[in-house]
């Protein structure tokens with residue numbers, strides 16, 4: 001029996017527990033794949049510029065922007081569009 005797409009579709013609350021697991025992990029040793037050049041580097045080995053508006057993380061191979069983090073009053077904005085993937089290892 002084939003499952004209909006609408007039967008598998010849930011709202012974003014369905015991944016709440018999964019996201020809580022992921023965002024408590026140590027991420028400096030997570031491997032980030034650059035969307036621009038495909039280089040894979042641990043986040044701890046990237047280039048970080050902290051005097052930009054927020055923090056800007058760049059690829060050590062091609063200097064493309066991997067991530068932008070801005071901290072405001074009681075909130076954070078996280079732009080990870082420069083990374084194709086990030087691989088976190090559970091310990």
Ligand SMILES: [Zn+2]
Pocket residue numbers: 034035036037038039059060061062063064
């Ligand atoms: Zn790159």
